[in-house]
Amino acid sequence: MNPWETTSSNLPIRHDLEVQPLINASSDDQAVQLFLNQETTSGAPRFAATTRSNYEKEFRRLLWYISSLDKSLRQLSLEDAKGFVAMLNRPPLSMVGFSKRPYGAADWKPFVVKKNWAEGEPVLSPASIHLSITTIKGLFNWLQSVGYVSFNPFVLMKTDHQERRLEAFKRKNRALLIQDIRHIFQTLSDDESRLWNDEKALRKLQREKWLFHAYLYSGLRLSELIRNDTSSLQSITVSDKALWKMNVIGKGGKPAELPVPKPFIEALYQYRSSLGKLPAPSSLVPEPFFFSLSGSRPLTSRAALHDIFKGLMERVAVSLVAQGQLTDAARIRASSVHWLRHSFVTIGVELTNDVAAMSELARHSDIKTTMGYNHQQLSRLAETVESISKHIEDNTY
Structure with a gap:
């Protein structure tokens, strides 16, 4: 041949x-x-x-x-x-x-x-x-x-x-709409009223509420909260104004200081209280952000948090289907925890038109971002985060 x-x-x-x-x-x-x-x-x-x-x-x-x-x-x-x-x-x-x-x-x-x-x-x-x-x-x-x-x-x-x-x-379309967030808050509120005398069910509900608030109001990636602990939270004062910030390690091992708003802290306090823990975590005693229902062991699995989130979304979707709102139900069923990060950024850009601030908060890899903010920079970003949280609350509660 x-x-x-x-x-x-x-x-x-x-x-x-x-x-x-x-x-x-x-x-x-x-x-x-x-x-x-x-x-x-x-x-x-x-x-x-x-x-x-x-x-x-x-x-x-x-x-x-x-x-x-x-x-x-x-x-x-x-x-x-x-x-x-x-x-x-x-x-x-x-x-x-x-x-x-x-x-x-x-x-x-x-x-x-x-x-x-x-x-x-x-x-x-x-x-x-x-x-x-x-x-x-x-x-x-x-x-x-x-x-x-x-x-x-x-x-x-x-x-x-x-x-x-x-x-x-x-x-x-990987972002929840304001109307979706309104549906979710309504379901959480209805369930809380219905389950007020069921301690175990309320602990489960508070965990769902904390998970939803934690990612919606911070723009954090799923892994960034799982592998972090409560010692990363700090309260500081800038120009006589009290701010909360969180130290995180992002993609590629990049450190960052991120401001977190009041709804984030309040949901954390309520969740910890439901487990019989002190609402405010000690900076000297690191604890995980998520626990089992008994509060005896930490939850650090992405799959576990994904299942918790999907369980909440399914309840919301079932309620919407019963009301004939099939499009909203389908979108909510398709959502994931990561959608909350997209929602945070989308709402922030639409509300503030400050792309630079939102790029810093999102820590996108293609944006040159100063990861170690000074207090004045952190204060500016905190104002952006607070305006996002206020907009969400004004249009959903």
Whole structure:
């Protein structure tokens, strides 16, 4: 066979030359780990810990799947990729578990569902399947670029057209409207009146209320409050005016001082009181911002806070459906904790027209921001935050 082939452009291509990979990996598992362990030019990890963990979960599923085919990453075909996507839509029941187990354990399962899951229900949502395919495409693009595989079998994989349109809608509209916030406050108020003599239910309600207020009135990222503690809160006086500020560590390990308004502090006090704790936390005794219902152990899981938030949103949506407000219900059901950050920024920009101040408060990575504010800068930002909180209260309560 002639090793040379002439293309339509008359440029010869050699097929008998072996391409040496640019990575030293003797197995698929090692190749995947090299992808996950990439570093930036400054030597920092390319992927944040949470992102890395999520990627690794998707790759473990892929490696399990190809091992069931007795193939390697290099041997995957387009048909194999289609089979993997079909498997994501309907995993074998033998591979579905109800609790997370360490990878490599005898009872490890590539798919984990909640205890109330019933056979026949989807294991992964369309959005999760879309994310899985996108993540694996990225892995194969990298493996191809370093010469470990010759092509990307997932390159032609597409998610359902309607699902992609829904995802595009969510990306463009990831902020709650004032009317949504009004609905949520109304539900919290109604539930508080209804549950006034149920101590456990009230503790749960106060936790939901605190979570909602904490993120809506601060613009914090979900992880920034979870990995922080109450010692980060400080009361200071600027020009005879008392202010509250919080020290946080943002993306990329960047420190920041952020002002927080009265509704944030008041909701925290009410939540702590419901647990039998002193309303005002001590700066000398660090405590987590969220606890179990008994108040005996900290809640530091993103998934736990996500479930708390979604539980509240579902109650609000059910109430709206009963009132015939289906559009509002659908939007609230689609929301996540991160939407509260977008809501904070959106309301702030519309209200103050001070893009610079909102950029500082949001700490967007593409804005050159002074992270160590002096007291006068903090006072200016505090006025912006207070105006946002007043606007929300004036238009929702």
